[in-house]
Amino acid sequence: MGWLPTREVDWDAVYKNQLPRVYNYLRFRIGNEADAEELTSRTFEKAWRGRKLYQRDLAGFSTWLFTIAQNVVIDHLRSARPHLPLEAAMEVATLHTPHDDAERDSNLERLTALMRHLSPRDQEVVALKYGADLSNREIARLTDLSESNVGTLLHRAVRELRSGWESRENSHE
Amino acid sequence: MNDDFLKSLRRPPPAAFERQLRARLREQELNETSPRRPSWKLLAIAMLIGGSALATATYLTLSRTRLSSPTTQTRAGHTSQEPSNPGNDDAVPVINQWRTDETDPETSSHASSAPSAKSQNPMGTAREDNKSPAGSPQADGSTEATRYVSSTGPGGSASARPIRIVMTPDIERIARDTSPGSIHSRGLSFEVDSADAALPTLCAEEAGDQPDVIVTSRRARKDEFRLCKRPHYNGEVLETTLGHIATVVTRAKNGMPMQLSPRTIRLALMKRVPAPDNSAQLIDNPYTHWNQIDPELEDRRIEVLGPERNSFEFAVFAATLLSPACDDNGSLDRQLCQTVREDGIYTEARFDNNFIRQRLWSDPNLVAVMDYGFYETNSTDLLGSLLRGTAPTRESIMDGSYASARALHVYVNRERYKSSSRVSSAINEYLRVPIYLNGKALIRPDTEESRRYWYTAPKLTEVKLD
Numbered sequence: 001m002g003w004l005p006t007r008e009v010d011w012d013a014v015y016k017n018q019l020p021r022v023y024n025y026l027r028f029r030i031g032n033e034a035d036a037e038e039l040t041s042r043t044f045e046k047a048w049r050g051r052k053l054y055q056r057d058l059a060g061f062s063t064w065l066f067t068i069a070q071n072v073v074i075d076h077l078r079s080a081r082p083h084l085p086l087e088a089a090m091e092v093a094t095l096h097t098p099h100d101d102a103e104r105d106s107n108l109e110r111l112t113a114l115m116r117h118l119s120p121r122d123q124e125v126v127a128l129k130y131g132a133d134l135s136n137r138e139i140a141r142l143t144d145l146s147e148s149n150v151g152t153l154l155h156r157a158v159r160e161l162r163s164g165w166e167s168r169e170n171s172h173e
Numbered sequence: 174m175n176d177d178f179l180k181s182l183r184r185p186p187p188a189a190f191e192r193q194l195r196a197r198l199r200e201q202e203l204n205e206t207s208p209r210r211p212s213w214k215l216l217a218i219a220m221l222i223g224g225s226a227l228a229t230a231t232y233l234t235l236s237r238t239r240l241s242s243p244t245t246q247t248r249a250g251h252t253s254q255e256p257s258n259p260g261n262d263d264a265v266p267v268i269n270q271w272r273t274d275e276t277d278p279e280t281s282s283h284a285s286s287a288p289s290a291k292s293q294n295p296m297g298t299a300r301e302d303n304k305s306p307a308g309s310p311q312a313d314g315s316t317e318a319t320r321y322v323s324s325t326g327p328g329g330s331a332s333a334r335p336i337r338i339v340m341t342p343d344i345e346r347i348a349r350d351t352s353p354g355s356i357h358s359r360g361l362s363f364e365v366d367s368a369d370a371a372l373p374t375l376c377a378e379e380a381g382d383q384p385d386v387i388v389t390s391r392r393a394r395k396d397e398f399r400l401c402k403r404p405h406y407n408g409e410v411l412e413t414t415l416g417h418i419a420t421v422v423t424r425a426k427n428g429m430p431m432q433l434s435p436r437t438i439r440l441a442l443m444k445r446v447p448a449p450d451n452s453a454q455l456i457d458n459p460y461t462h463w464n465q466i467d468p469e470l471e472d473r474r475i476e477v478l479g480p481e482r483n484s485f486e487f488a489v490f491a492a493t494l495l496s497p498a499c500d501d502n503g504s505l506d507r508q509l510c511q512t513v514r515e516d517g518i519y520t521e522a523r524f525d526n527n528f529i530r531q532r533l534w535s536d537p538n539l540v541a542v543m544d545y546g547f548y549e550t551n552s553t554d555l556l557g558s559l560l561r562g563t564a565p566t567r568e569s570i571m572d573g574s575y576a577s578a579r580a581l582h583v584y585v586n587r588e589r590y591k592s593s594s595r596v597s598s599a600i601n602e603y604l605r606v607p608i609y610l611n612g613k614a615l616i617r618p619d620t621e622e623s624r625r626y627w628y629t630a631p632k633l634t635e636v637k638l639d
Contacts, residue, residue, distance in 0.1 A: 015195065023186040037190050041197065048198050108182045130179040144615075148525035149550045162174040 011051065018062065019044070021132040022069050028131030029073050029123065031112025039076055043069045066132065066142050070124070114164040121145075122157040129154055335362035336599040339371040339384040341391075343496070344581060346488035347418065347614045361599055368393075375410060375586050376401035385596045387584045388415065388604065390492055401586070409587035415604060416615035419545035419570045419578035420493045424556040425529065428537035431463075431470065433559045435576055438542075439498045440466045441475045442519050444512045458514050478522040478532060479513070479542040485614050486524065486544045493577045494542070529554045544614060545570065545578075570616055581615070 022043055026036040047065045054061035115123045121143065128139045129150075136154070140147040338361055340348065345365045364371075368389040375397075377383045393410070401410055422438060424431070440446050441460060448454040463470035480486030491511040499510040513519045522528060524547045533539060533555075545565060548555065558565050562576050569575040583604060589596045 015198070019191060019194070020183070020185055024183045027184075028182075037186070040186070040190075041194050044194060044198060045201060048201060111179075111182060126179075130176070131183065133180070133183070144546070145550065146524065146547065149547070152526050152550075158174070158176075158179070165174050 014051075014058065014061070015044075018065055021134070022065065025066070025069060025127050025132035026073065027108060028112065028115075028127035030076065031109055031115075035076065039069070039072050043072050046072075063138070063141055066128070066134070066138075070142065110165070111161065114161050117164060118157055118160060122153055122160075125150060125153050126157050126161070335360050336386070336595055337362050337364060337384045338386045338388065338599065338604070339364045339366050340388045341366070341368050341371070343390050343488055343492040344388050347485045347492075360595070372397040372584065373400055375584060383586065383589070385585065385589055385593075386600060386604065389582055389584070390418075390579050392580075392582055393584055411585050411587050411590055413583045413600075415581040415583050416617045417570050417578050417580050418489045418493055418614055419565060419575060419616060420490045420542060421545055421548040421565050421577070422494075422540060422542050422559045423548060424540055424559060425533035425537045426554055426556050427534070428539075428556050429471070430556065431540075431559050432561050433470075433540075434467075434561050435494055435497065437463075437466050437470070438494055438560075442477060442479075442513045443495065443498070443510065444514045445509050455509070458516075458518075461518070473538060475518050475540075476536075476538070477519050477540045477542060479519055480524065480544070481521045482513070486547070489544045489614050490542055493579050545616060546614065567616060 019040070023036060023040045026039045026043075027033065030036050030039065043065065046068050047061075050064075051061060054064060115126060118126070124143060125139055125145075128134045128142060129136075134142075136147050136150045139145070139150045143150065145153070340363060342365050345363070364384065368387075368391050371384060371387050372389070372393050374384055375387060393412070398410055422433060440458075441463070442458075444458060445455045446458050446460075448456045460466050461474060462472055463475055464472045480490055495511050495513075522532060522541070524543060529551055533541060540559065548565065560576055563569045563574040565575045565577070570578040573580075583600065585596065585600060590600070591597075
């Protein structure tokens, strides 16, 4: 129960646990490593100031952290848009001839280019699921959707992404 | 592409970045915690002022003791309940103390002058059930006032009075699945009471009787605002809209369109309804077919799928579609307005992934009652609203043109809002954060803004009387 006294929170452990989640959520959302680092820093700096309010409610802290990350993304997209028209973004994604060790990043770029075809809500749900590795229940809390709706949206979004991915691969063959 | 492929795209943050960020956070922490060292000059001045104040206070106390009379002794007996502040002048009203103490205004004065729920619950959280002052059913159906309290203030101060937030019963039912951990770690005390009972106390003469914030599903009336305008008390009330709730009545996409009114839905679903020949007399609901209620409707058995009775979706349904029957007909018992029949006409359903495919598509003539959030997500598979009039959209809900929607209002005493940082943060950092109230049920005034945790629109506005 959140209001019962608990042992001292190990914030180092919380940092280690949450940093990769937030960082990958932002990578999936933005598709750019440098921006993802910058926005991760901004998120943690904001959240760290108020973290002691949550020392008895770590689940609440995690939710709060991601709410801040979501707002940081909104601000970023608002200030940065539009970078490129969608078609140009697709070209950027396909210009890459990745080396083996960079293949993952190239795949991410292709994925984020495809994600721009999805609605903002679907993009958010995909980034929270596969980037931040959150459960459907956690995503439901962050997006004001029901848990079952999150499952449905994810199913549809992955199906669309898969179809886009395969059609691009076929067009290159 | 599958789940494994998508998850394989994750990677750990670069080590250098991780180290730099950790160092930056540590530095930020040090800057926040290390107190600024005062210079010797400032220290000397502070000691001088402090010494003078102490000497003056001692002199005044001694003088007052010498001049004490039986009357003042009696008064002293009363003031023992007030804050033990040696420099406190009796003429200074309590509210001014709140104004001047910006860091934690309630810590001493208010907690001791009011019978604090916290002080009765030293072990922590408790729930209290008290009969409402009137002891009778209230306008929104509540017969009891309920309080949820926490003994921990936002800063962890055990002596701080919790911020009192009063919610009407319908809103409490909607917000019931709010995380208790989050609530209690923020030093908020929740009470459930009717709007009729709560709103007049916003500017109560006794400071201890004032709730800090009231959340209600009806707008305050002018006569309730006027209570804050009594002589020698220039109270103002601030108001904002927290969001909206709405219910949609619909069918599967392959069903037949039908035009219903809110009244038709009530007559079809309420357990007891006015007799056809005598509206003052209530009878068990006799209607089994739609055309018995309205001859223009289809001659088909009434079958309605709706939310489970203890769910927040049902609370939304009750507040938006059923309760207005009581607004129209004052003689109806409020509780009856929120009670649906139990003879098989109304069936409880779980609104999940399978609901539309397995329940609605299998019988396209079933009517379903759902909250707007579920409808909006699945609108492509549904027929649209069966209610006459404007279709449900975010815009029509917000401008009030959609019939089955309600706004939720927040009221706060301006003085309390301005003078106590804890009251303003209770509103801005709790009530306006979608994750703490039931974000699934609430339609926020602005979708994009509502995602922001510092959500500020619309602003609190002062209520103007004509």
